[in-house]
């Protein structure tokens with residue numbers, strides 16, 4: 001059960017979103033800054049995302065009448081401009097996902113701010129507007145990042161895991177909605193095999209890997225909650241996995257009571273019902289001002 005359920009629009013039982021992080025080959029360049037540019041195997045694995053998988057995914061969305069959210073490092077947007085055009089053409093959202101998939105927690109605040117703003121400028125130039133939402137590379141949000149999102153007027157973050165349904169993150173700077181994620185609905189553990197960045201996972205069969213996501217979805221459906229799939233085009237956009245996803249989508253859409261929407265629409269809805277009096281749980285920062293075990 002969920003203690004503080006959110007009423008979804010048009011009598012929908014739950015809200016759901018498939019989000020694709022279009023990281024492409026940014027991962028190898030940021031992990032191997034000096035020689036990644038000549039490692040063709042991981043580059044090719046990444047390039048499959050924007051060039052082969054995203055058009056396939058958008059075809060399915062068009063056929064099924066879906067608009068969804070993509071998160072894209074700005075360097076990937078500049079490197080694959082046709083992919084950006086195709087996503088926008090399909091009416092989908094592109095959220096902020098760093099510049100080159102740099103990890104916010106491994107940069108100083110000033111460095112993080114530089115790359116963050118540089119990425120925002122790319123969004124404005126290529127999409128005509130500032131992004132409404134953010135997802136941190138490897139979910140590595142810091143309070144400095146949240147404060148920057150709040151100062152910049154972002155509507156939501158989608159990197160944290162403290163609830164089943166949307167909640168609010170409050171800091172001294174203000175607050176932002178959190179559309180929570182979880183590793184149980186992330187395709188990295190079952191499908192990523194990427195030696196250069198330290199992942200040597202046993203790759204699961206499509207039906208095995210996807211089954212975990214579907215079970216997470218079913219529990220949220222039963223509870224009237226909220227489900228986000230966190231996927232990567234070069235993993236779940238591969239032929240066999242996306243074929244299985246498409247069939248699953250056909251089934252859940254046929255139920256007629258699941259609201260699939262871009263995250264910005266879901267966040268706007270949560271903000272509206274909250275404004276009308278529906279309680280939304282708050283988490284307050286800082287959790288800790290210093291390492292708690294050092295007194």
Ligand SMILES: [Zn+2]
Nearest residue numbers: 021023137138
């Ligand atoms: Zn990513």
